[in-house]
Amino acid sequence: MIPEIGHFALILALCVAVVQGILPIYGAAVGNSALMAVAKPAARGQFLLVATAFGCLAYAFAEKDFSVLYVAATSNSQLPLHYRLAAIWGAHEGSLLLWTLILTLWMFAVTLFSSHLPEATRSRILGVMGLVSMGFLLFMLTVSNPFERLIPAAADGRDLNPLLQDPGMVIHPPMLYMGYVGFSVAFAFAIAALLGGNLDAAWARWSRPWTTVAWCFLTVGIAMGSGWAYYELGWGGWWFWDPVENASFMPWLAGTALVHSLAVTDKRGGFKVWTVLLAIMAFSLSLLGTFLVRSGVLTSVHAFATDPKRGLFILAFLAIVIGGSLALYAWRAPRVGLGGSFATVSREGMLLANNVLLVAAMGAVLLGTLYPLFLDALDLGKISVGPPYFDSVFVPLMAPAIFLMGIGPLAQWKKASLPDLAKRLKWAFGVSVVTAVVLPIVMGNWTPLLSLGLLMAIWIVTTSAVTLRERLAHVNGNGLVERLASVPRSYWGMLVAHCGIAVFIVGVTMVKGFESEKDVRMNVGETANIGDYTFRFDGAQDVVGPNYTAARGSFSVSRDGRETTVLYPEKRRYTAQNQIMTEAAIDPGLLRDLYVSLGEPLDDGAWSVRLYHKPFVDWIWGGCFIMALGGVLAISDRRYRIAWRRQEPAVPAATRAAKRKVA
């Protein structure tokens, strides 16, 4: 019964989405405010309906209702509750429902924080989002229904893939989807502006915080996925340039470009056409990512071709959304105008250069991800594009971008002078170069890449320090603390996010330069050395978990004779489908991670073992979180709070007073 309620709620949601996608946009076109007023309640209603459907599916999982095909396929009676709930987004159908839920959640948020927008703009935005959600609901109801029944019911479920039975996997997909789908707001803003023909600085100011929030979620989501791969796959790698990872990275690159381009549109009214194109691009790449990961096209192009219902639907949907919005763009963009002019050497110029570099990098990733699929689809042979390709393209494209990142914030808008910039930055440059050359020599391993990495990281930090010092000279206030406090939060946000990149680069550089790895056979009581650490294998014991049995190894780690820690890596056998899983043991640290994973049991209690010493690896994810923190700081800036507070005068004064009393 409950699954049928969920199914029914989805059908109702589709009806609401159709209404929301058509009436408000039409109303805005003809200036009918009654039609436009439909948007807000429709969006809220749709959110409630999809949330109901989601709740019904969650209930089916919690109650182990194996008469629902999707539940039977992705969970098992022995699976603990939290993983049963995470299994909702463990496969195709449920993750689409999560996608739609998050889309309607963003819609709901737009209805809450958009009172300061003109009514026509708001109805267009909600209308566009309604159209997107219509596509997804239609998809679920026609070819990918999570509530499909399995009659007769299965005695037990097939179980969730053990790789996904992990706390990281519980939070990673929702975070990632918040980011992906969040770009739909920026996209809807852009389409609404194209429809209305009013692309101005105000438009950029409104869509900026939404884009930044989505970008923060995406950043954290990608970082969590990378962290999960690091500790769960047991191979110690943190990024594999796998198509699934690239699918999330491409919208991030476009989104990063969008965040910066929006800043120019907001502050200077420039880049309008480009900003709109980036907004379309970011969301299109999110859709493409969903398609790549969820249509099965990556697993096998041919399997996709033999059962093409889902894939064709997504392809058609992609074609309509991307093609439609680009056509609209081609038609309306020339009217928008180009905005103010600026010199080559100016903040705009540098931001534009960085945008081009980011988009070029995105194109490189896109090529490396899609080209093998094309070849395969056309039967021209099977190839794969490995990490070396991405590495060798990425470093030369990002190095100049990072160099410009240091200068950009110091350059004046419109026109800056190179000699002046050089004078202001000579200390930062000198310090960076000297440290980058000397530091690796002191650490005893000089390589060009190591120096380059450190140079970029230190360059970002030193130029940020110069930027902050100059900024402090321009703000009012007595004493340092007061001055620091009067620097706007959005400015802090930029500095923090940039420093996050520096932290990230330090992590990558140090891991690449100094990590060590060892595959060894270890008998009980035998020791192995890696880094400065000595690992002693104390044997393995059998342990029993809720839905698995495992061999748990015990390793005492010591350094200079002093015990550092004891690590317990596991080799698990998940009973439902008899799958083997390696569970690595990690001792994390600010300056290094120690990492052990069990290979295979050999004779006499010996095991083949993989040991890693990974200096600074946690800085990689730390950097990502700092970047996201920068984004959070930026949207907590005063000017956005003012914008939201401005909506209050709509509320009668008496109720406001009453509210205050309650508060």
Add this chain to the structure above:
Amino acid sequence: MKPRHKRFAFIGLGLVVLGVATVLILNAFQSNLVFFFTPTQVVSGEAPKGRSFRIGGMVEDGSLVREKDGLTVHFIVTDTAKRLPVTYKGILPDLFKEGKGAVAQGQLGNDGTFVASEVLAKHDENYMPPEAAEAMAKAKASGAQQSKSLVVPQGTKDSL
């Protein structure tokens, strides 16, 4: 410079950056493509010498031999038509099993043994890497074109 000239300068600059990026990308692309070969193709000498490539197929039952160091392993990958001996030093992925599909990357040694630098843990829900599945499908197609069933035709098995 007039604004119009400036705009052209910008467009020119953008094109130069894109051109450089394209050259970089295509160059890296050329030298880093990894091609895939089936055991049949490798045995018949189609695979390149001295260059890394990928193979895929099924790990033959009972072919896995481990050396005393516990790390070096030998096994045979087959697409049911031809067999290719493989050597690998290191820890095998969890999903590696005799009688299951596997994909390996490495180079062909002089004695016709494939020296793998990496055995891939990649797989789909059915634990058959797509490349491996395809290698076997190809061998099947060339061995018995009329048969579309999943059962390996008797004739091909005999030719092993």
